[in-house]
Amino acid sequence: MIIWLSATVLVLIIIQFYWSRRHLYAAAAKMKGPKGLPILGNALAFFCRSEDILDRIKFIFEYIDNEPSRVWLGPYLLISLKNPVLLEVKKTEIHIKNWLLIVVWNFQKIMSSQKFAYKHELYVFLEKFAGDGLISASGLKPNYKVHRRIIQPMFDLKFVTKAMPIIHGHINICMKKFSELVHKDFFDVEKIIGLCSIDIIADIVMGKKANLQQKGNTGFCKVKELLNIGFTRMVKVWLHPDFIYNWHPLKREQDDSLASVKGFIKEAIGDSKVRRKLDKSDDEFVPVVDTFCKFSDENPDIFTEEDLVNHLVTLLSASEDTFSIISSFTLLCFGMYPDYQNKAYEEIKTVIGEENRELSVEDIYKLTYLDMCIKDVMRLFPIAPVILRRTIEDYQLDKWVIPKGAAIAVPIFFLHRDPEFWDNPEHFHPDHFLPDVAQKRHPYAFMPFSAGPRGCIGKTLANMEIKMFLVNFLQRFEVEAEGKVPDIKLKTDISVRAKDGYNCRLKLRKIQ
Numbered sequence: 001m002i003i004w005l006s007a008t009v010l011v012l013i014i015i016q017f018y019w020s021r022r023h024l025y026a027a028a029a030k031m032k033g034p035k036g037l038p039i040l041g042n043a044l045a046f047f048c049r050s051e052d053i054l055d056r057i058k059f060i061f062e063y064i065d066n067e068p069s070r071v072w073l074g075p076y077l078l079i080s081l082k083n084p085v086l087l088e089v090k091k092t093e094i095h096i097k098n099w100l101l102i103v104v105w106n107f108q109k110i111m112s113s114q115k116f117a118y119k120h121e122l123y124v125f126l127e128k129f130a131g132d133g134l135i136s137a138s139g140l141k142p143n144y145k146v147h148r149r150i151i152q153p154m155f156d157l158k159f160v161t162k163a164m165p166i167i168h169g170h171i172n173i174c175m176k177k178f179s180e181l182v183h184k185d186f187f188d189v190e191k192i193i194g195l196c197s198i199d200i201i202a203d204i205v206m207g208k209k210a211n212l213q214q215k216g217n218t219g220f221c222k223v224k225e226l227l228n229i230g231f232t233r234m235v236k237v238w239l240h241p242d243f244i245y246n247w248h249p250l251k252r253e254q255d256d257s258l259a260s261v262k263g264f265i266k267e268a269i270g271d272s273k274v275r276r277k278l279d280k281s282d283d284e285f286v287p288v289v290d291t292f293c294k295f296s297d298e299n300p301d302i303f304t305e306e307d308l309v310n311h312l313v314t315l316l317s318a319s320e321d322t323f324s325i326i327s328s329f330t331l332l333c334f335g336m337y338p339d340y341q342n343k344a345y346e347e348i349k350t351v352i353g354e355e356n357r358e359l360s361v362e363d364i365y366k367l368t369y370l371d372m373c374i375k376d377v378m379r380l381f382p383i384a385p386v387i388l389r390r391t392i393e394d395y396q397l398d399k400w401v402i403p404k405g406a407a408i409a410v411p412i413f414f415l416h417r418d419p420e421f422w423d424n425p426e427h428f429h430p431d432h433f434l435p436d437v438a439q440k441r442h443p444y445a446f447m448p449f450s451a452g453p454r455g456c457i458g459k460t461l462a463n464m465e466i467k468m469f470l471v472n473f474l475q476r477f478e479v480e481a482e483g484k485v486p487d488i489k490l491k492t493d494i495s496v497r498a499k500d501g502y503n504c505r506l507k508l509r510k511i512q
């Protein structure tokens with residue numbers, strides 16, 4: 001009797017579950033997409049080693065053409081919008097006002113619309129350690145917008161300009177490390193740049209001297225590990241239920257990494273309290289942690305102690321290795337395509353000269369060819385291969401319905417290599433960004449920093465760091481690498497990376 005009753009209850013629960021989601025199934029049935037299994041959908045594609053996840057994402061998305069297409073990740077419906085025109089939905093509104101018929105072309109852009117500025121439920125696995133930090137916050141709670149409005153201006157050009165001498169100091173140390181490796185065998189440049197990247201972020205965001213370039217990697221704080229664990233959990237649906245995950249070795253790793261990160265942050269907050277008691281002139285650089293702590297002290301209701309920690313975890317994770325990954329990929333590309341490297345160097349020689357000196361914002365803005373090179377690197381190797389937005393109401397998109405509760409998946413990696421928008425999609429080809437060529441391209445065909453209200457707040461800082469690094473590097477060294485871009489094997493955790501490292505060989509530049 002009890003078995004019969006339990007079975008009936010279970011069946012009723014399953015029916016109720018499917019019935020409540022019928023609008024998702026109806027919408028998905030009208031879309032193309034890879035075949036999946038009942039319940040699991042396409043989730044088993046990710047039953048693989050972590051380093052093969054990008055290949056599996058590629059495998060799934062290669063099925064997908066320019067129409068909205070569906071992928072089921074267990075119970076989650078992801079709708080891929082690969083066509084940038086669909087990311088910018090044209091909707092006609094007709095109003096009758098004072099007997100006049102007014103037709104309004106309302107360009108409701110998915111990427112730039114507040115209506116689509118909500119992160120999908122899958123980000124909850126990042127929220128587990130970064131709480132309502134900007135990257136993981138769904139955006140549904142009112143404090144998201146308030147916090148974004150407070151934090152975004154903290155990374156403006158004024159902040160970056162003041163940070164430039166500090167960044168320059170760390171890059172100088174990095175150059176000394178590179179000069180020890182000149183004319184040696186191939187080595188992974190990211191191992192050197194990565195430490196410089198952490199030294200910079202520890203200094204300008206956390207107000208701490210990590211000195212990893214001098215001391216070597218001493219474990220620092222395990223923020224990268226945390227992000228990777230969160231990402232693994234996002235894509236592997238069998239790790240979603242807490243009762244399974246809590247027994248998995250990743251949970252212990254997560255607890256251990258979180259303790260290390262929070263310990264580091266608490267220390268930085270303590271140091272900040274001491275530092276803020278000292279008098280400072282207005283021109284002096286103020287690390288982000290001090291601005292945060294001051295704001296939190298003055299507005300404890302808006303910016304609680306918990307918010308403070310969550311935002312610092314987020315900023316550390318967003319900035320710890322983004323600079324080093326893009327700079328390393330750029331060196332790899334320059335090594336593989338020496339003509340472009342020479343052209344970038346010639347521009348630096350003309351604009352800045354051959355002398356190593358502190359750079360100004362104006363210097364950096366004049367380096368238009370270098371800018372084109374970096375953009376093409378970010379096209380080929382976007383940090384985030386796919387981003388997910390949540391739909392909060394049914395949305396009619398041409399003949400399709402994007403149902404409430406589905407995720408809009410924006411496959412940035414695939415947009416960036418779509419032959420419809422790029423002449424030479426699989427190769428490093430800075431001419432993709434010649435002004436007259438770029439002008440003709442759809443703006444959403446290139447989104448390395450995402451776009452709109454959930455776009456990256458660290459864009460100016462990242463661009464400046466990368467360019468400062470490359471100017472200093474190219475003034476001193478020539479880089480060589482084997483193969484061409486299609487030979488670089490890629491993987492992704494939270495960021496796209498080179499599977500086999502960024503192996504380059506250095507020569508001292510001959511100054512003519």
Ligand code: HEM
Nearest residue numbers: 134135318319322383384387448449450454456457458462
């Ligand atoms: C080359 C370097 C960088 C790239 C390519 C990059 C790219 C991105 C992308 C694609 C997103 C959207 C993520 C999503 O929607 O899931 C994002 C968001 C974000 N980035 Fe960056 N980022 C870079 C550097 C930085 C740096 C240095 C910082 C810190 C200062 C930073 C802070 C953030 C934050 C806080 C968000 C979340 C914004 C929000 O949702 O309100 N990023 N970034």
